[in-house]
Amino acid sequence: MNTDISSAILLREDMGGVVALHLNRPQQFNALSDELLDALQREFAAISMDAQARCVVLSGAGKAFCAGHDLREMRGKPRLAYYQELFAKCARVMQAIQALPIPVIARVHGVATAAGCQLVASCDLAIAAESARFAVSGINVGLFCSTPAVALSRNVSAKRSFDMLVTGRFIDAATAADWGLVNEAVPDDDLDDAVTRKTAEILVKSPAAIRYGKAMFYKQRQMALADAYAYASDVMAHNMMEEDACEGIDAFIEKRQPHWKSQGSHNS
CATH class of the missing domain: 3.90.226.10 (2-enoyl-CoA Hydratase; Chain A, domain 1)
Incomplete structure (x- = not known):
């Protein structure tokens, strides 16, 4: 400590x-x-x-x-x-x-x-x-x-x-x-x-997804509805380009546990 x-x-x-x-x-x-x-x-x-x-x-x-x-x-x-x-x-x-x-x-x-x-x-x-x-x-x-x-x-x-x-x-x-x-x-x-x-x-969740998500969550709360959707859509598109998103979707399709690349894996 x-x-x-x-x-x-x-x-x-x-x-x-x-x-x-x-x-x-x-x-x-x-x-x-x-x-x-x-x-x-x-x-x-x-x-x-x-x-x-x-x-x-x-x-x-x-x-x-x-x-x-x-x-x-x-x-x-x-x-x-x-x-x-x-x-x-x-x-x-x-x-x-x-x-x-x-x-x-x-x-x-x-x-x-x-x-x-x-x-x-x-x-x-x-x-x-x-x-x-x-x-x-x-x-x-x-x-x-x-x-x-x-x-x-x-x-x-x-x-x-x-x-x-x-x-x-x-x-x-x-x-x-x-x-x-x-x-x-x-x-x-x-x-x-x-x-x-x-x-x-x-x-056990993707570090990259959480970092995208937390920043987006608070910023969109201050926006008008249409602006919030436009901003969130752009954030989600960039999130989809992350290696973690590709790995997570592939793991879901293949019915296995994902292995996150961002900051290493914390999965058991």
Whole structure:
């Protein structure tokens, strides 16, 4: 395990194509300090250049996934310019997750509140322990969760997300799954196994196809319907020219397992 990232506030472990990133401020419930945000930004930049990386699992140490911004640190720097840069920095980190060419899975336990809930919503996939709870609770301290609202409202319907934002109420993992904030809510003891199953499903797919697909997925969501189809058609045509697509189709026709050429094969 690499423990040299920003004085070990962010841990990284590489395991056969899976990059595990572990928020490591357990005493602060993994609050997103300036230092932790910087560490995440640097690590996402490094992962984006790592040809061996196939997916990322983001988790938290201690009793919580992430309790949002470090409010104590924020109160210690009462300057508008600081707050503007802090929230812009956090927004860059969230966008870096979607800019990565590989899937990012949030492994959620404990609480995910405010910017921690934003972090879950920004990940491509999320699996939560049944005991996990979610909230955008800044309103309780007089601060509307404006930046978390961006990610939340892109996962959860307008009325449900606005209700969470103006009341600050917590929802449980089952509700989060029903509302689309997470993919699955699983028994606490099954959380690691559920994440492992999901990464295994990803690792046997074509790396090239996933990289084409993730970039296309988020870009087309911002387009008008006709433009989205035109763009997706062009991406799919280029994907068809990849060696992996030829191999995958041939394997399907020949009723055998494919052997991906891009980044080598992770098939069993």
